[in-house]
Amino acid sequence: xxVRPGDARYAELAERGYNNRFVATPxxxxxxxCASQVEKAVNQAVAKNQRITVRSGGHCFEGLVxxxxxxxxxxxxxxxxxxxxRTMNAFAVEAGARLGEVYKALYEGWGxxxxxxxxxxxxxxxxxSGGGYGPLSRRHGLVVDHLYAVEVVVADRGGKARTVxxxxxxxxxxxxxxxxxxxxxxxxxxxxxxFWFRTPGASGGASALLPQPPARMRKTIVTWPWAxxxxxxxxxxxxxxxxxxxxxSAPGSVYSAMHSSLQLHSSLAGTVQLEIRxxxxxxxxxxxxxxxxxxxxxxxxxxxxVDVTEGTWLEIALEPTPSYGEYARQKSMGGHLRKxxxxxxxxxxxxxxxxxxHFGAGLVYLAAxxxxxxxxxxxxxxxxxxxxxxxxxxSNNWADPAQDETEVGWLRTLRKNVHGATGGFPVPNGRQxxxxxxxxxxxxxxxxxxxxxxxxxxxxxxxNYPRLQRVxxxxxxxxxxxxxxxxxxx
Numbered sequence: 001x002x003v004r005p006g007d008a009r010y011a012e013l014a015e016r017g018y019n020n021r022f023v024a025t026p027x028x029x030x031x032x033x034c035a036s037q038v039e040k041a042v043n044q045a046v047a048k049n050q051r052i053t054v055r056s057g058g059h060c061f062e063g064l065v066x067x068x069x070x071x072x073x074x075x076x077x078x079x080x081x082x083x084x085x086r087t088m089n090a091f092a093v094e095a096g097a098r099l100g101e102v103y104k105a106l107y108e109g110w111g112x113x114x115x116x117x118x119x120x121x122x123x124x125x126x127x128x129s130g131g132g133y134g135p136l137s138r139r140h141g142l143v144v145d146h147l148y149a150v151e152v153v154v155a156d157r158g159g160k161a162r163t164v165x166x167x168x169x170x171x172x173x174x175x176x177x178x179x180x181x182x183x184x185x186x187x188x189x190x191x192x193x194x195f196w197f198r199t200p201g202a203s204g205g206a207s208a209l210l211p212q213p214p215a216r217m218r219k220t221i222v223t224w225p226w227a228x229x230x231x232x233x234x235x236x237x238x239x240x241x242x243x244x245x246x247x248x249s250a251p252g253s254v255y256s257a258m259h260s261s262l263q264l265h266s267s268l269a270g271t272v273q274l275e276i277r278x279x280x281x282x283x284x285x286x287x288x289x290x291x292x293x294x295x296x297x298x299x300x301x302x303x304x305x306v307d308v309t310e311g312t313w314l315e316i317a318l319e320p321t322p323s324y325g326e327y328a329r330q331k332s333m334g335g336h337l338r339k340x341x342x343x344x345x346x347x348x349x350x351x352x353x354x355x356x357x358h359f360g361a362g363l364v365y366l367a368a369x370x371x372x373x374x375x376x377x378x379x380x381x382x383x384x385x386x387x388x389x390x391x392x393x394x395s396n397n398w399a400d401p402a403q404d405e406t407e408v409g410w411l412r413t414l415r416k417n418v419h420g421a422t423g424g425f426p427v428p429n430g431r432q433x434x435x436x437x438x439x440x441x442x443x444x445x446x447x448x449x450x451x452x453x454x455x456x457x458x459x460x461x462x463x464n465y466p467r468l469q470r471v472x473x474x475x476x477x478x479x480x481x482x483x484x485x486x487x488x489x490x
Contacts, residue, residue, distance in 0.1 A: 001031040013075060016058040020328040021404065022066035026053075026073040033078050035163040035193040038153040042161035042191070045072045046480060053483065054191045057098050057123020061332045061395075062440040064187065064483040074191055076125055082106060084206045090148045090198035091210060095125040103317045112210035113313075114197055115140040118261075118277075119321040125192055130438035131183030131383030133391065135259035135277040135317075138249070138371035140211040144182035144381050145373075148198040152177060154190035155480040163193070164475070168200075180471040183383025184461070185437035188486030189475050213313040214257075214279040221307045222274040222293055224300070226267040233300040234272070235346050238262070241274075241366065242340020242390065244295045249370030249389040256371040257282060258292065266362035267354045280310050324397045327361050329404065331411045332395040334439020335426035336369070336388035341418070342431075348417035352410065360398035360407045362414070367391040384462045385433045392426065393439050394418075412449065423452025428462055435460040442484045457487060 003009050004027065013031070014024045027050070030041045045052035050071040057077075058065070065073075076096030082105035085092040091112075093102055100120025106112050115136035117127055132143045140146075149167040154177075156162060166174035166181075180189050202209045224237070241262050248255045257279040264272055274296060278289055297304060324330075341349075349364050370389045378384040394415055398407040416424040419432070425444060426432035435444060437460055443449035444456035457465045472487045479489050 003029040003031065014073070016055065016075075016077075017066040018059045019061055019063070019066070019330045021330065022063035024066040024070065024073055025068050027071045029073045029075055031075050031078055035151060035153055038074055038191050038193055039161040039163060041072060041074050042153055042155055042480065043159075046155060046159035046161075046478070052480065054125070054187050055123075056096055056125025056186070057121065057127075059119070059122045060126060060440070061330060062442055062484065064440060064485060067483070076123070076193070079193060082109075084110065085196060088149060088196050088198075089209070090196035091206075093124055093195045093197065095123070095192045095194060097124050098122060099124060099127065100318050103314065106210065107213065107314050110207045110210075111212055112207060113213045113317075114143050114146055114210060116143045120318050121321055124195065126186035127438065128195055129181045129184065129186035129192060130436070131381060132438060133367075133369070133373070136211065136213060137373055138253075138256045138259055138368060141372045141376065142381070142383065144383065145376060146197045146199045146210060147178070147182055147195060149196040150178050150181045150192055151194035152181070152190040152192050152475075154475045155478055157477045159478050159480065164190075167196075176467065176471050177475055180382055180468055182381035183437070183464075184468050184471070185485070187483055188481055189471060190481055213317075214281050215313065216280040216310060217313050217316040218276070218278045218280040218285060218289065218308060218310050219316050220276040220278075220289065220293075220309075222276070222296075222304045223307070224272045224302055224304045226270055226272065228302050229272065230301065231347075231350055233302055234350050235343060236299045236301075237272070237296060238264070238341060238346045238349070238366075239343065240296045240298055240300075242337075244292065245368060245370070245389045246340055249368070249374070251371055251375045253371050254284075255288060255292070258288065258368070260292070260368045262296075262366040264349060264353060264364040264366070266358060266360070268359065269361060274304075277316065324361060326399045327397040329399065329401065329407070330395065330397045331408045332393060332439060333411065333415055333425075333441035333443070334391065334393040334436045336385040336433040336436065337366075337390040337392055337426070337431065338388050338433050339431040340390070345418045349414070352414040352417065355410065358410050360396045360403070360410060362410065363393075363395040364414075365393040365395065367393070378462070379464060382461065382464055382468060383436075384464045385436075388433045391436070412443065423450055423454070425450055425452055425459055427452045427454050427459055434462055437485065440485050445484065456485070460485075
């Protein structure tokens with residue numbers, strides 16, 4: 001189905017994006033149901049010289065999809081089937097499915113899951129291609145560590161579209177295309193229409209081919225009120241949190257069954273929170289859980305409130321992500337930490353979160369990483385960060401378009417002050433380990449913003465960049481599939 005301006009359905013389809021700073025205005029929106037329809041869209045785009053883009057769940061934080069330059073938008077939202085493919089001996093997931101739909105189908109059908117993200121509304125297309133992580137990743141690795149194959153519509157040197165199925169099999173001539181979708185990001189090599197998942201080395205029936213999640217999960221929200229939190233207490237909390245993860249993120253840690261995120265909100269939000277998700281079936285769950293909270297709170301000088309709930313794994317996994325409501329304009333940037341933030345860096349965060357002239361919903365998000373994730377070689381997947389202990393995300397949301405420059409400036413000032421020693425970004429070194437394509441920031445391409453002297457693609461993909469460049473040259477030589485953070489053919 002093709003929807004054009006003037007159609008009553010156009011506005012809803014065009015405005016599905018997460019970030020209201022960017023609104024798509026394509027000439028055509030193609031609601032597709034199979035790879036052959038995507039081929040037709042690509043062939044038309046090439047013939048008519050239309051910039052083409054693709055949307056899965058619409059949760060891209062930057063304008064990589066909702067950009068006025070794009071004239072043809074391929075919408076995958078109708079492609080959401082989850083099945084077991086006996087021929088591939090793997091679970092087939094269409095690229096328009098949302099994580100919650102995938103979790104529900106896999107668990108109710110076979111008792112298994114993939115270790116994907118915490119937001120059930122997110123589409124798998126970009127999440128998987130970018131090397132997504134989530135609450136089960138410390139135990140089971142990244143979602144791409146279970147990716148067996150990918151179906152991608154690409155365009156040859158003549159611009160003609162074709163569909164390629166690329167697997168991780170060593171003898172597959174298209175294996176590099178599979179590899180590029182284990183962290184190279186979505187929309188830059190072709191249009192993914194389907195993924196297949198099977199854990200490496202797994203055998204037996206379908207229910208033995210992917211991880212089985214815990215029967216029950218404990219979810220805890222630990223809350224400190226800003227009104228009673230001193231700068232010394234805040235600093236101690238963040239340093240405690242970082243030190244704890246540095247000490248408890250090795251492969252085989254007893255804490256591999258626990259995921260947490262320290263959510264440092266702007267002081268206007270009223271609180272700082274620590275969210276914990278943990279296997280509730282372990283005999284020592286309660287002790288590990290309480291010991292962790294005590295370690296983070298040691299010396300803070302303030303007793304937090306601790307709200308514990310328990311439910312089935314699926315109930316917890318499908319809980320909706322809280323909405324920002326009218327605060328739907330956003331700027332963010334993310335990366336990886338090999339070692340905890342320093343006291344000076346924590347001080348910079350404190351000052352930004354307490355800026356009296358800032359009225360947006362600022363957030364510094366520090367998510368647990370490591371354990372099983374760090375058992376994989378950095379070159380085995382396109383996402384190269386395999387010895388980090390924390391995932392880092394800076395975010396700012398606001399409502400008024402007139403405040404765009406001010407609010408974007410707040411986020412830029414925050415990251416520049418925290419990463420001033422490396423040009424304003426978490427350039428890989430002994431303490432930090434680069435960016436993350438699923439937490440994109442186009443400022444990384446701007447030499448005015450990125451003063452590190454390190455190219456944006458090396459910040460994100462490090463030594464894996466040259467191989468990704470070869471994949472781009474091979475499968476998208478005409479640069480049909482491109483956005484602000486995709487590679488150009490060499």
